[in-house]
Amino acid sequence: MSIRINVHPSFDVLAAATAARLITKLLDTQNERGEATVVLTGGTVGIATLKAVLDSPAYPAVDWSKVNFWWGDERFLPAGDPETNAKQAQDALLSRIGVDPARVHPMGGPDRFPDPFSAAESYAQELAASAEPADDEAADGAEADAEAQLRTKLPRFDVLLLGIGPDAHIASLFPEMAGIREKAAVAVGVENSPKPPPSRVSLTLPAINSAQEVWMVAAGSDKAGAVGLALAGANPVQVPAAGPAGRSKTLWLIDQDAAAKVPENLMLQ
Numbered sequence: 001m002s003i004r005i006n007v008h009p010s011f012d013v014l015a016a017a018t019a020a021r022l023i024t025k026l027l028d029t030q031n032e033r034g035e036a037t038v039v040l041t042g043g044t045v046g047i048a049t050l051k052a053v054l055d056s057p058a059y060p061a062v063d064w065s066k067v068n069f070w071w072g073d074e075r076f077l078p079a080g081d082p083e084t085n086a087k088q089a090q091d092a093l094l095s096r097i098g099v100d101p102a103r104v105h106p107m108g109g110p111d112r113f114p115d116p117f118s119a120a121e122s123y124a125q126e127l128a129a130s131a132e133p134a135d136d137e138a139a140d141g142a143e144a145d146a147e148a149q150l151r152t153k154l155p156r157f158d159v160l161l162l163g164i165g166p167d168a169h170i171a172s173l174f175p176e177m178a179g180i181r182e183k184a185a186v187a188v189g190v191e192n193s194p195k196p197p198p199s200r201v202s203l204t205l206p207a208i209n210s211a212q213e214v215w216m217v218a219a220g221s222d223k224a225g226a227v228g229l230a231l232a233g234a235n236p237v238q239v240p241a242a243g244p245a246g247r248s249k250t251l252w253l254i255d256q257d258a259a260a261k262v263p264e265n266l267m268l269q
């Protein structure tokens with residue numbers, strides 16, 4: 001598994017470059033597999049990236065009707081609320097590109113579930129229903145066992161995008177809270193989130209780390225501390241952004257301001 005850090009000169013360049021990467025990644029994956037699966041993030045860079053996809057003359061190269069969309073987290077608000085990550089993604093891109101609604105999987109809100117915990121349970125079921133059939137190649141060892149278990153619960157995520165909060169949260173996994181410690185479930189409900197709104201739903205770290213590629217996106221000097229600590233190898237319970245690791249690749253896509261505290265030895269690699 002490789003970690004790569006890409007520092008871009010500004011927020012706009014970061015969003016445009018991440019969009020270009022995403023288009024190419026989806027196109028390549030469709031060439032290989034016929035379809036592609038992306039896990040979207042909310043937040044500033046996440047949504048700006050989707051807008052930049054639509055601004056790119058290359059976006060029609062992707063067959064958007066064969067892209068599966070999932071979310072890394074969601075604010076527990078009614079469907080269509082402008083604060084939901086799903087509505088923001090719809091407005092920025094999804095409503096404009098001819099997606100197949102059956103392949104779009106937003107997390108549920110209070111219009112469908114009594115609380116974020118039942119919404120998380122339902123999302124876990126929806127994820128499991130899209131899991132790929134187990135292959136017969138049984139690998140040995142506890143780690144292989146855990147991976148095989150996870151494969152029965154999750155679809156193959158080709159690329160998973162994650163924003164980073166100034167407090168180093170990723171998805172809706174906040175420092176020191178139960179969600180970031182979760183090892184068994186693939187999705188969790190969150191109450192008392194330090195960032196409003198207080199109720200949320202999130203994928204867990206094991207679910208995030210099942211992705212082939214994880215792309216960490218962040219911009220701005222308020223993210224520099226979180227990015228620096230994460231790349232210096234902090235404990236994910238205190239610094240959730242330190243936890244994600246894609247199966248084949250982890251890409252850090254950040255702007256110069258967010259890169260200000262990245263350990264120098266890593267910048268030289």
Ligand SMILES: O=C1O[C@H](COP(=O)(O)O)[C@@H](O)[C@H](O)[C@H]1O
Pocket residue numbers: 041042043044045046073074075085162163164165166170171172195
């Ligand atoms: O609330 C959230 O915040 C994070 C980070 O957002 P940003 O605006 O500080 O970039 C985001 O990754 C997450 O999906 C979202 O629900």
